[in-house]
Amino acid sequence: MSTDxxxxxxxxxxxxxxxxxxxxDPITLRSIGFWLYMMSDIMIFAGLFAAHGVYGDAYGTxxxxxxxxxxxxxxxxxxxxxxxxxxxFGLAGxxxxxxxxxxxxxxxxxxxxxxxxxxxxxxWEFVKLAQEGAVPQASAFLSDFWTIVWAHGLHVIVGLIxxxxxxxxxxxxxxxxxxxxxxxxxxxxWFFQAVVWVFVYTFVYLMGVx
Amino acid sequence: MFMNLQGPWDxxxxxxxxxxxxxxxxxxxxxxxxxxxxxxxxxxxxxxxYKLWGWLWRDWxxxxxxxxxxxxxxxxxxxxxFRGFFEAAMIRTxxxxxxxxxxxxxxxxxxxxLTPFHISEIFTVHGTLMILLAVTPILVxxxxxxxxxxxxxxxxxxxxxxxxxxxxxxMAAGLCMVSLFVGSFSHAGWVGLxxxxxxxxxxxxxxxxxxxxxxxSSIASTVGAVNLIATMLKMRAPGMSLMRMPIFSWTxxxxxxxxxxxxxxxxxxxxxxxxxxYVGTHFFTADGGGNFMMYTNLFWLWGHxxxxxxxxxxxxxxxxxxxxxxxxxxxxxxxxxxxTMMIAGVSWxxxxxxxxxxGSGPQVNTFFSIATMLVGIPTxxxxxxxxxTMFRGRVRLETPMLxxxxxxxxxxxxxxTGMMLAIPAxxxxxxxxxxxxxxxxxxxxxxAFAIFGAVTYWWPKAFGFYLDEKLGKIFFWLFWGGSVFxxxxxxxxxxxxxxxxxxxIAHPSWWPLLMLEVxxxxxxxxxxxxxxxxxYVSIRDREKNRVRTSDAWETSRSLEWATHCPPPFxxxxxxxxxxxxxxxxxxxxxRLTTLKPENYSDTHMPKNTAVPIVLGFFVGLxxxxxxxxxxxxxxxxxxxxxxxxxxxxxQKDVDYVIPADEMEAMEREKLDQIDHRAQDSxxxxxxxxxxxxxxxxxx
Numbered sequence: 048m049s050t051d052x053x054x055x056x057x058x059x060x061x062x063x064x065x066x067x068x069x070x071x072d073p074i075t076l077r078s079i080g081f082w083l084y085m086m087s088d089i090m091i092f093a094g095l096f097a098a099h100g101v102y103g104d105a106y107g108t109x110x111x112x113x114x115x116x117x118x119x120x121x122x123x124x125x126x127x128x129x130x131x132x133x134x135x136f137g138l139a140g141x142x143x144x145x146x147x148x149x150x151x152x153x154x155x156x157x158x159x160x161x162x163x164x165x166x167x168x169x170x171w172e173f174v175k176l177a178q179e180g181a182v183p184q185a186s187a188f189l190s191d192f193w194t195i196v197w198a199h200g201l202h203v204i205v206g207l208i209x210x211x212x213x214x215x216x217x218x219x220x221x222x223x224x225x226x227x228x229x230x231x232x233x234x235x236x237w238f239f240q241a242v243v244w245v246f247v248y249t250f251v252y253l254m255g256v257x
Numbered sequence: 258m259f260m261n262l263q264g265p266w267d268x269x270x271x272x273x274x275x276x277x278x279x280x281x282x283x284x285x286x287x288x289x290x291x292x293x294x295x296x297x298x299x300x301x302x303x304x305x306x307y308k309l310w311g312w313l314w315r316d317w318x319x320x321x322x323x324x325x326x327x328x329x330x331x332x333x334x335x336x337x338x339f340r341g342f343f344e345a346a347m348i349r350t351x352x353x354x355x356x357x358x359x360x361x362x363x364x365x366x367x368x369x370x371l372t373p374f375h376i377s378e379i380f381t382v383h384g385t386l387m388i389l390l391a392v393t394p395i396l397v398x399x400x401x402x403x404x405x406x407x408x409x410x411x412x413x414x415x416x417x418x419x420x421x422x423x424x425x426x427x428m429a430a431g432l433c434m435v436s437l438f439v440g441s442f443s444h445a446g447w448v449g450l451x452x453x454x455x456x457x458x459x460x461x462x463x464x465x466x467x468x469x470x471x472x473x474s475s476i477a478s479t480v481g482a483v484n485l486i487a488t489m490l491k492m493r494a495p496g497m498s499l500m501r502m503p504i505f506s507w508t509x510x511x512x513x514x515x516x517x518x519x520x521x522x523x524x525x526x527x528x529x530x531x532x533x534x535y536v537g538t539h540f541f542t543a544d545g546g547g548n549f550m551m552y553t554n555l556f557w558l559w560g561h562x563x564x565x566x567x568x569x570x571x572x573x574x575x576x577x578x579x580x581x582x583x584x585x586x587x588x589x590x591x592x593x594x595x596x597t598m599m600i601a602g603v604s605w606x607x608x609x610x611x612x613x614x615x616g617s618g619p620q621v622n623t624f625f626s627i628a629t630m631l632v633g634i635p636t637x638x639x640x641x642x643x644x645x646t647m648f649r650g651r652v653r654l655e656t657p658m659l660x661x662x663x664x665x666x667x668x669x670x671x672x673x674t675g676m677m678l679a680i681p682a683x684x685x686x687x688x689x690x691x692x693x694x695x696x697x698x699x700x701x702x703x704x705a706f707a708i709f710g711a712v713t714y715w716w717p718k719a720f721g722f723y724l725d726e727k728l729g730k731i732f733f734w735l736f737w738g739g740s741v742f743x744x745x746x747x748x749x750x751x752x753x754x755x756x757x758x759x760x761x762i763a764h765p766s767w768w769p770l771l772m773l774e775v776x777x778x779x780x781x782x783x784x785x786x787x788x789x790x791x792x793y794v795s796i797r798d799r800e801k802n803r804v805r806t807s808d809a810w811e812t813s814r815s816l817e818w819a820t821h822c823p824p825p826f827x828x829x830x831x832x833x834x835x836x837x838x839x840x841x842x843x844x845x846x847x848r849l850t851t852l853k854p855e856n857y858s859d860t861h862m863p864k865n866t867a868v869p870i871v872l873g874f875f876v877g878l879x880x881x882x883x884x885x886x887x888x889x890x891x892x893x894x895x896x897x898x899x900x901x902x903x904x905x906x907x908q909k910d911v912d913y914v915i916p917a918d919e920m921e922a923m924e925r926e927k928l929d930q931i932d933h934r935a936q937d938s939x940x941x942x943x944x945x946x947x948x949x950x951x952x953x954x955x956x
Contacts, residue, residue: 063844064831064854066917071491076414080487087479087521094525094555098540107539107546183538184259187546190538194529208899212906220909229906 074228081232085239088202092243095195096250102191103255109186113255116181116192122252125168126244129203132162133241136210140234143222151217158237159210162203169200192251199247202240209233259536262886263460271887272462276439283375284364285347290438319865321416322826323401326423328719330398331712333430338391340434342785344383349743349771349778351376357765373760377444378463380758382433384447385467388567389474390430392701395708396570397426397481400509402719404485406817406824407503409494409833414487416863417905418480424873425477429470432880436466440884443467446758448556449530451541451549456534462884468531469880475523475559478566482516485509494816496835500594503815503838504587507594508573511601512566518605519562526555535886550615557608565604568700569597571707572639575661577815578710579643580839582658583650584812588642590838596635596642603632613684622681629679636672640665655810656729660710663737664703671699674748692751695744702740709736709788717809721822722799728791735784742777746770806931807852814839820852821927827862827915830854830924853928857917864912868905872898 106112135158142150173193176182183193213233216226265274304310317325354360355369362368371379405413413419436442441463445453449471454464489510493502502510529540530552539545541552580587587593606628609615613622643665652658674696677683687693709732716724750770755762762771795802804822818841820829831854837843844850879894 061836061847061849062834063849063851064829065495065834066831066854066856066858076487076491079491080415080418080483083483083486083517084479087483087517090518090521091525094522094558098525098529098551098555101548101551102540102546105539105546105548107544109545183532183536185545187539187542187548190532190540190545194532194538194540208903212903216906225909 073224074231077228078231078235081235085235088239091198092246095198096246099191099195099250102187105187105191107186109189111181111185111189113188113192116176116179116189117252117255119248119252119256121172122248125165125172126248128161128165128168129241129244132158132165133237135161136234136237140230143227143230146222148217148221152214155210155214155217159207159214162207162210166200166203166207169196173197192255195247195251199240199243202236202243206233206237206240209236260456260534262456266886268889269887271882271885271890273885273887275462285371285375286438289343293434293437315865318870319420319867321412321420321863321865321869323405323413323416323419324719324824324826326419327398327400327402329423330394330401330426333427334391334393334395334398337386337394337430337433339785341383341387341391342781344379344386346778346782347371347379348376348383349774352759352762353768353771353775355760356762356768356771358763368761371760374444376760377446377758378442381443381445381447381467382436385443385470386433387701388447388563389471390426390433392567392704392708393474393478394426394430396512396567396704397422397478399574399708399711399715400485400512400570401481403715403817404506404509405488405492406718406820406828407506407815408489408492408497409816409819409829409835410488410492411828411832411860412863413484414492415484417866417869417911418484420866420869421872422477422481422484424869425473425480425876428873428877428880429474429477431877432466432470432473432884435881436463436470440466448553448560451530451552452543452547454530454534455542457542465534465884468527468534469883471523472527472531473876473880475520475527478516479520479524482513482520485513486517494833494835497816497840500591501835501838504576504590504593504597505570505573505815508569508576508597511597512569515562515566515569515601515604519559519566522555523559523563526552526559529555535883550612553612553615554608557611560611561608562604564697564700565600567704569600571664571704572597572600574707574711574714575643575664576639578657578661578714579646581714581810581813582653582655582661583647584653585646585650586814586839586842588645588648592638593642596638599635600632603628603635607632610679610684613681614688619681626679626681630676633672633676636668640668640672653812656724656726656733657710657714657810659730659733660706660713663733664706664710667699667703667706667740671696671703674699687751689756690751691747691755691757694757695747695751698744698747702744706736709733714810715817716795717804718817718822718824720799721804722795722802723804723809725791725795725798725802728787728794732784732787732791735780735787739777739779739781739784742780743774744777746773746777806850808841808845808850812842814842816840819844821931825923825927827860827920830920831857852931853924857920857924859917860915860920861912862915864910866905866908866911868901868908872901875901 104113135154139151139154139158142154173196181189183190209229210233213226213229216229220226262272264272266272267274304313317329320326351369351371355362355366360368362370364370364372366372366375401413401419405411441461443449443454443459443463443466445459445464445467449464449467452458454467489502489506493499529538532538533540533542533547539547541547541549543549576587576593607625609617609621609625610629613625643661654662674692678687678693678696713724713729716722750767753764753767753770755764755767762768807821808818809822810818816833816835817824819833830852833840841850875894875897879891879898882888882890882894
């Protein structure tokens with residue numbers, strides 16, 4: 048509550064303004080904004096998963112069921128690729144702490160390549176599905192299945208583009224404040240994609256065939 | 258591609274050849290077109306004549322200054338509010354004309370002067386635009402303008418992101434204006450009822466316009482929310498704990514938490530609908546396993562929190578205005594904060610009350626009914642706090658105070674009818690009646706009143722001169738009269754059983770009440786004229802109406818009044834240290850109103866950048882191409898957006914430093930202008946503010 052005048056011995060001595068530089072650490076400031084953005088991204092997936100609760104078995108007149116198009120065993124490989132990519136990016140983070148530029152570049156390249164493999168394999172899987180007639184237009188379930196997997200896939204693609212940018216910047220500029228800020232936010236983003244994939248794999252793949 | 262489109266399509270021009278078949282013989286559209294060309298032409302001509310394009314580009318279009326961005330948001334909102342008023346006037350006059358089988362019909366309509374499809378477009382665009390492109394930008398604009406000043410910050414946490422949000426909103430507004438002349442607008446209601454919005458039932462481009470307007474403004478709001486929350490969490494001046502943050506900033510916090518969590522759900526709902534229309538998926542279709550109530554749920558999961566998104570800042574305006582003009586601290590600052598956050602929390606538990614008649618069963622309806630009534634508790638706390646603030650205060654009925662009081666009175670009426678509608682049994686008979694329409698317009702009028710109060714209240718802060726008091730009062734009373742005459746008869750018509758969205762009224766006995774509403778619309782039209790005149794007169798007499806000190810109302814309480822009017826681009830010469838809930842009032846009571854710090858320091862400021870407006874250009878072009886399904890332009894725009902963002906990531910020269918001596922020189926110039934007047938003013942307000950030191954400051 049408000050300060051009482053009677054408790055202030057000499058009102059003239061009160062400090063009204065400060066010229067000390069703002070204590071806002073730019074990297075912390077960027078990170079908090081990115082965490083807030085991630086919260087809104089979580090809501091996007093929350094909406095999609097809520098929709099999945101409705102569309103999980105909404106086949107309409109289509110004869111294609113979830114058990115026919117979903118194969119948790121073959122989806123295990125992209126899962127492992129994505130997790131390895133996240134692990135490699137985490138190791139790049141460790142290398143950043145050690146201030147080892149070469150090591151950061153090495154692990155980031157590994158994370159990028161494995162992430163790319165994840166996307167390519169998903170494309171391949173879905174091209175196969177489309178050839179079998181399991182297109183998103185066939186039923187509400189398939190619409191939902193394609194949308195939820197590719198909403199995640201789109202995030203991964205955006206992450207890859209971003210990773211390429213940070214990779215070039217680490218190569219060119221080294222660990223400047225802006226580059227490190229971008230690197231750390233990308234790390235949040237990339238780990239988050241693995242977390243979302245855990246949910247996709249559990250709710251869409253594993254529970255889809257049970 | 259993917260879909261069977263009605264009408265022509267070719268790879269180069271998409272659906273644009275459809276335009277060749279359209280008939281431009283509607284005099285209303287020609288009138289609107291003439292108005293826009295005239296208005297836009299005047300602005301362009303004036304800018305060219307006075308050679309202001311360079312100034313516009315350097316000082317406004319590429320700015321990252323939160324105050325200028327806020328002002329541009331508010332201008333967009335006011336222009337859209339004006340257009341929304343036109344549509345309201347058309348709906349009201351048309352309905353008053355189209356009563357009974359013998360009523361005349363002109364301009365191709367069987368009754369009245371608007372064809373059924375045209376009036377459907379009008380009420381759809383009225384709703385969409387008023388909520389997303391008028392009220393939301395104005396409120397976001399005020400949050401931009403005031404929050405950093407209130408918390409003693411130099412700028413927003415992410416000035417660049419702030420400009421991106423502005424230009425996305427501007428593009429959504431632009432898209433809405435384009436839809437007026439190029440093609441058509443959605444006819445499916447602002448909520449976009451599925452499966453009516455599906456391609457099978459709405460084959461035109463109207464729904465696509467509506468989709469992209471919603472989608473772009475939704476993303477803009479999310480971006481803005483991230484920025485404002487981070488600003489309030491990290492950028493507060495030393496001494497300002499969260500509980501000392503002024504109430505308007507707190508309501509901005511509540512609002513943006515709502516925005517951050519609810520707008521993504523709109524993004525999902527609209528994205529799924531987009532897939533249905535563009536790719537042919539079956540989310541909300543009537544066939545293929547689609548479920549259109551899923552859309553309604555997702556839409557209102559955003560839609561209801563959105564209601565509190567718009568009302569909370571309005572409560573914030575009221576909470577700033579009432580203490581200033583009661584010359585007392587706000588009654589129970591802490592409970593106001595809790596009430597705000599409670600409203601923000603409960604906003605998540607009530608969405609189903611928009612469709613009690615879905616038939617979810619008594620248990621579900623009971624839950625949502627009780628949750629809805631719970632909103633009344635924190636809102637009641639607020640009303641009593643405002644009342645107790647005025648109690649034994651020295652209430653001055655200046656224009657902002659009139660608007661605030663009008664707003665509180667409307668809140669009581671709107672709140673009461675809201676409690677009625679929260680009861681499912683009543684809702685079963687009143688669903689889709691104009692009683693509901695009157696209720697939510699009543700609620701939105703609270704916001705409109707608070708907005709005009711805020712415009713009057715913060716105008717001297719933003720521009721350095723007052724709005725004309727006399728015309729402001731005329732504006733207020735005309736607007737109040739319009740509100741009473743339009744919406745009291747509408748409540749009555751709702752009780753009589755009139756449903757909403759009618760293009761023909763079959764009940765001749767309703768005619769007198771409909772005519773009363775037209776009287777209200779006439780009063781509204783007069784009030785618009787009064788407002789325009791008020792702004793014109795005030796700008797003309799700006800030298801006479803100069804603000805004398807930093808504290809325009811002389812009894813203001815929070816930190817935005819501790820800097821010059823208008824605030825310099827760096828906001829504060831040196832960062833203020835906060836000692837109290839109402840820092841400026843505390844300084845005034847202790848005779849510490851000097852704006853001159855002991856010394857100055859080097860200050861980091863962000864540089865202006867054209868990247869946000871370029872990004873906005875690509876987004877705008879993308880959405881127009883998407884509406885007309887010109888795939889190659891859409892592709893190029895996506896590449897353009899990614900390239901723009903990557904370009905920004907590689908920009909290194911994004912900020913600069915104001916040296917301490919330069920800052921001192923700029924400040925000295927400003928201080929010299931107001932110094933002796935500030936001395937006078939401090940003596941004056943000292944006399945007025947004296948008893949407060951012991952009396953109320955402890956509250």
